[in-house]
Amino acid sequence: MRYAMVIDTRKCVGCSDCVVACQTENNVPHGYCKDWITEVVTGKYPNLELELRSERCNHCDTAPCVRCCPTGASHIAEGGVILVTPDECIGCGACIASCPYDARYQHPDGHVDKCTFCHHRLEKGQLPACVSVCPTKCMYFGDLDNPNSEVSELLKNRKYKTLAPEAGTNPHVFYLI
Amino acid sequence: MATSRRKFIKISALGLGGLAASSSLLGMNPFLDAAVKENITKKFTRTATYCEVCFWKCAGWVYTDEQGEITKIFGNEDDAHCNGRLCPRGTGGVGMYSDEDRLKVPLIRTTIDGEETFREASWEEALDLIASKFKSIKETYGPESFALLKHGSPGSHLEHLFKAYGSDTIAEPAYAQCRGPRETGFGLTFGSWVGSPEPADIRDTKCLVLIGSHLGENMHNSPVQEMSDAIDNGATIITVDPRLSTAASKSKHWLAIKPGTDIALLLSWMHVLIEEGIYNKKYVEKYTLGFDKLKAHVRTYTPEWAYGITAIEPAIIRKTARIMAAAAPSAIIHPGRHVTWYGDDSQRARAVAILNGLLGSWGNRGGFYFKESIKVPKYPHPEYPEPKWGWKEIGENYPFAQMGITSEFVKATIESEQTKYPIKAWMVAGTNLTQALPQQEKTIEAINALDFMVAIDTMPMEITGYADVVLPECTYLERYDGIRSAANRTPSIAVRIPAVKPKYNSKPAWWISKQIGERLGLSEYFKYDDFEEVIKWQLNKLGTSLDEMKKIGVKNFERTSGPLFLEEDKKHEFWTPSGKVEFYSQELANKGFDPMPVYTKHPEPPKGYYRLNYGRSPVHTFSRTINNPNLSDLKNENTLWVNPKVARILGLKKSQEVWLKNQDNIVSKFPIKVRITERIRWDSVYMYHGFGHNNKKLSRAFGKGASDTELISQTAIDPLMGGTGLRGNFVSILTENPHKNSEI
Numbered sequence: 001m002r003y004a005m006v007i008d009t010r011k012c013v014g015c016s017d018c019v020v021a022c023q024t025e026n027n028v029p030h031g032y033c034k035d036w037i038t039e040v041v042t043g044k045y046p047n048l049e050l051e052l053r054s055e056r057c058n059h060c061d062t063a064p065c066v067r068c069c070p071t072g073a074s075h076i077a078e079g080g081v082i083l084v085t086p087d088e089c090i091g092c093g094a095c096i097a098s099c100p101y102d103a104r105y106q107h108p109d110g111h112v113d114k115c116t117f118c119h120h121r122l123e124k125g126q127l128p129a130c131v132s133v134c135p136t137k138c139m140y141f142g143d144l145d146n147p148n149s150e151v152s153e154l155l156k157n158r159k160y161k162t163l164a165p166e167a168g169t170n171p172h173v174f175y176l177i
Numbered sequence: 178m179a180t181s182r183r184k185f186i187k188i189s190a191l192g193l194g195g196l197a198a199s200s201s202l203l204g205m206n207p208f209l210d211a212a213v214k215e216n217i218t219k220k221f222t223r224t225a226t227y228c229e230v231c232f233w234k235c236a237g238w239v240y241t242d243e244q245g246e247i248t249k250i251f252g253n254e255d256d257a258h259c260n261g262r263l264c265p266r267g268t269g270g271v272g273m274y275s276d277e278d279r280l281k282v283p284l285i286r287t288t289i290d291g292e293e294t295f296r297e298a299s300w301e302e303a304l305d306l307i308a309s310k311f312k313s314i315k316e317t318y319g320p321e322s323f324a325l326l327k328h329g330s331p332g333s334h335l336e337h338l339f340k341a342y343g344s345d346t347i348a349e350p351a352y353a354q355c356r357g358p359r360e361t362g363f364g365l366t367f368g369s370w371v372g373s374p375e376p377a378d379i380r381d382t383k384c385l386v387l388i389g390s391h392l393g394e395n396m397h398n399s400p401v402q403e404m405s406d407a408i409d410n411g412a413t414i415i416t417v418d419p420r421l422s423t424a425a426s427k428s429k430h431w432l433a434i435k436p437g438t439d440i441a442l443l444l445s446w447m448h449v450l451i452e453e454g455i456y457n458k459k460y461v462e463k464y465t466l467g468f469d470k471l472k473a474h475v476r477t478y479t480p481e482w483a484y485g486i487t488a489i490e491p492a493i494i495r496k497t498a499r500i501m502a503a504a505a506p507s508a509i510i511h512p513g514r515h516v517t518w519y520g521d522d523s524q525r526a527r528a529v530a531i532l533n534g535l536l537g538s539w540g541n542r543g544g545f546y547f548k549e550s551i552k553v554p555k556y557p558h559p560e561y562p563e564p565k566w567g568w569k570e571i572g573e574n575y576p577f578a579q580m581g582i583t584s585e586f587v588k589a590t591i592e593s594e595q596t597k598y599p600i601k602a603w604m605v606a607g608t609n610l611t612q613a614l615p616q617q618e619k620t621i622e623a624i625n626a627l628d629f630m631v632a633i634d635t636m637p638m639e640i641t642g643y644a645d646v647v648l649p650e651c652t653y654l655e656r657y658d659g660i661r662s663a664a665n666r667t668p669s670i671a672v673r674i675p676a677v678k679p680k681y682n683s684k685p686a687w688w689i690s691k692q693i694g695e696r697l698g699l700s701e702y703f704k705y706d707d708f709e710e711v712i713k714w715q716l717n718k719l720g721t722s723l724d725e726m727k728k729i730g731v732k733n734f735e736r737t738s739g740p741l742f743l744e745e746d747k748k749h750e751f752w753t754p755s756g757k758v759e760f761y762s763q764e765l766a767n768k769g770f771d772p773m774p775v776y777t778k779h780p781e782p783p784k785g786y787y788r789l790n791y792g793r794s795p796v797h798t799f800s801r802t803i804n805n806p807n808l809s810d811l812k813n814e815n816t817l818w819v820n821p822k823v824a825r826i827l828g829l830k831k832s833q834e835v836w837l838k839n840q841d842n843i844v845s846k847f848p849i850k851v852r853i854t855e856r857i858r859w860d861s862v863y864m865y866h867g868f869g870h871n872n873k874k875l876s877r878a879f880g881k882g883a884s885d886t887e888l889i890s891q892t893a894i895d896p897l898m899g900g901t902g903l904r905g906n907f908v909s910i911l912t913e914n915p916h917k918n919s920e921i
Contacts, residue, residue, distance in 0.1 A: 011405045133263065
């Protein structure tokens with residue numbers, strides 16, 4: 001089992017529904033977020049490209065946040081999902097500094113928090129909240145170890161990229177381009 | 178867009194600074210995610226609703242926990258408006274309920290020590306006062322002089338009250354300030370309104386043409402979903418917009434048009450289709466009227482002619498026309514939604530409709546389908562009295578207006594001493610009029626001329642501050658409302674059941690209507706104790722029941738009106754005078770208007786000024802959601818988009834605060850931060866609509882960003898239907914605070 005998320009930037013309109021859905025699903029306090037929209041504009045008017053994409057923790061295979069965590073609070077759970085155990089977290093912030101995706105934040109309660117791929121929903125066979133609400137259905141989620149899964153098929157047949165590949169983290173959020 | 182990373186970084190940096198304190202907090206509360214976990218294992222109750230955060234009215238489920246608190250709202254999978262997926266506003270709709278700034282009790286205007294203020298009142302007192310005004314207006318001027326200005330679901334309850342009372346003086350800004358012109362343009366051409374939702378078969382189209390549409394930024398749910406399907410299906414999207422909109426970024430061809438010149442492009446596209454003989458000949462021959470006249474009309478409108486006007490290269494005009502022709506009839510030239518731009522908007526909508534006619538898309542798969550809805554039976558009540566005059570007479574100068582023109586209501590109020598149709602009192606429900614109408618000073622002048630004004634809303638808006646009586650309405654999550662009968666590919670109904678009890682001392686609009694009605698001796702029109710009874714009766718008539726609808730939320734029905742599209746071997750009568758698709762409109766000619774659209778030049782920004790364009794944020798609806806705690810968290814202020822060239826000339830820096838002064842020397846009340854982006858033309862600036870609230874009671878929205886509406890003091894009136902063209906306002910950018918020495 002290796003969970004992965006595939007996001008089609010050709011369809012994403014950057015509406016932020018994934019952000020609100022995550023906030024309400026995970027009780028994220030106002031002013032914080034576990035996923036967000038990035039807008040990248042390249043070129044000069046009127047020869048322009050615009051990419052909109054939903055970003056979050058990349059649940060990396062070689063996760064610097066796990067490596068640098070002094071207490072073991074940041075760990076790799078089943079399916080390659082990176083989780084933080086709040087009561088083991090001392091809030092030192094090393095993981096926040098180490099993440100090349102800026103995906104972690106310090107919860108007002110003190111611990112570090114981030115996207116869990118809605119681990120609690122996966123356990124019940126549900127999709128992550130963001131994937132389940134997306135009006136454009138530009139987000140896909142599944143098991144990369146299964147060659148017939150939707151995500152495997154998409155990565156086989158479509159052109160894609162990952163973010164900050166130079167960081168060598170082997171991220172598991174993929175962007176179709 | 179959305180929650181910005183910059184904000185996030187700022188917050189996490191602060192968090193790090195407060196490490197010591199955080200650690201001690203951590204010690205006190207070792208199981209921090211417990212709340213989340215608990216939330217997950219809780220038993221939820223789900224209640225059927227349809228959303229009221231915008232007018233799309235997607236059906237959904239409200240989840241409440243064991244304590245009866247709303248935890249989340251999901252879309253209903255059987256609903257064609259959302260297919261189980263709400264937009265960010267619907268998902269964040271719970272914020273409408275939880276907003277602590279809500280109107281809580283009825284308020285009555287009073288004077289204390291020479292200063293006007295509101296005092297809290299009981300419902301009894303407020304309703305008695307309103308009823309006494311209804312009576313005195315009727316006695317002095319006639320019931321017609323009491324106007325209802327409304328938006329959304331509460332409107333239908335109040336409309337019933339007004340009609341029972343004898344007034345048909347009813348309007349909503351959604352018509353003459355928004356989508357009215359396209360209804361006139363398409364109505365004159367195809368004999369039917371576009372209506373809402375638009376019957377565009379986007380999911381099956383091969384070519385989608387969007388002209389100044391904000392699809393994807395306006396989160397009209399089903400078409401946004403279908404645009405995504407169309408992308409998957411390999412449809413070609415062509416977008417015409419001076420700004421690189423979200424839709425433009427999804428397009429194969431983005432035509433960066435010079436603002437105000439769309440009709441020239443449309444005429445030129447017609448020219449190419451006809452001159453190259455690539456229009457849909459079969460369709461044109463069978464279903465249309467006036468082709469020869471149209472051919473002669475557009476003969477000189479070459480792409481070279483249009484190039485000089487629109488700045489779009491002739492080769493691109495030809496190429497895109499050929500793409501449409503190749504896709505036809507599976508091509509959509511989208512009618513748009515907010516189309517009150519330059520005053521010739523009905524004629525532009527005509528041009529769009531005619532182009533669809535040339536492609537044969539109206540009534541064909543991948544073009545436009547024939548929608549169908551279910552008629553919800555009227556709950557029995559006596560006939561309404563016949564008013565002496567109403568919305569029609571107020572708009573009589575505009576022969577093709579089919580709904581009340583709110584801006585003409587304003588005029589009839591200001592001129593109430595001279596006009597035949599004097600308006601003396603307003604009830605304003607669910608619409609923040611001063612932010613919805615252009616020419617704010619006129620709206621305020623009208624309000625000052627009124628004998629009486631009552632506002633009904635869930636939030637303290639700018640408009641509620643002008644009322645004599647303010648009534649707190651409960652949100653859609655706390656009330657029954659009318660059955661949503663939707664016109665789609667197949668008919669459907671949806672119900673709204675209260676998920677929670679009304680918070681504070683707020684009440685539903687049906688109750689308010691009934692209470693006022695009973696005080697006016699109109700009990701016969703309100704023969705129910707609870708609106709639930711009305712729905713129950715109607716649902717039974719429709720062959721279902723409230724119990725069933727509580728379980729399913731949405732019920733889909735089979736079509737009975739005939740096929741979704743035209744049938745090749747059968748005749749079809751369009752609802753135009755000729756029964757044909759009218760390229761040439763005799764109706765327009767008879768009334769002295771251009772029977773076929775022509776291009777006219779519109780004013781351009783003077784030196785040092787930029788055209789003020791505005792549009793939608795995907796996380797907000799008009800000005801009404803800016804204070805919603807969930808949605809303001811995503812976007813709490815707007816920015817001023819300027820092209821880097823403009824920024825260089827004016828020396829503007831990213832995020833610098835500026836003020837705007839328009840051609841009439843109106844200066845924006847609040848500063849707005851600069852966003853330097855290539856996405857906007859150098860002759861225009863752009864901002865999201867709805868921001869810059871000046872009601873201090875809106876704790877999250879007050880003073881955040883600038884209001885486009887306050888800068889729209891010029892309107893170009895559509896002579897056909899009275900629409901107010903709003904895109905002819907120009908602003909200069911001030912870097913010094915013009916309000917330095919004054920207090921706001």
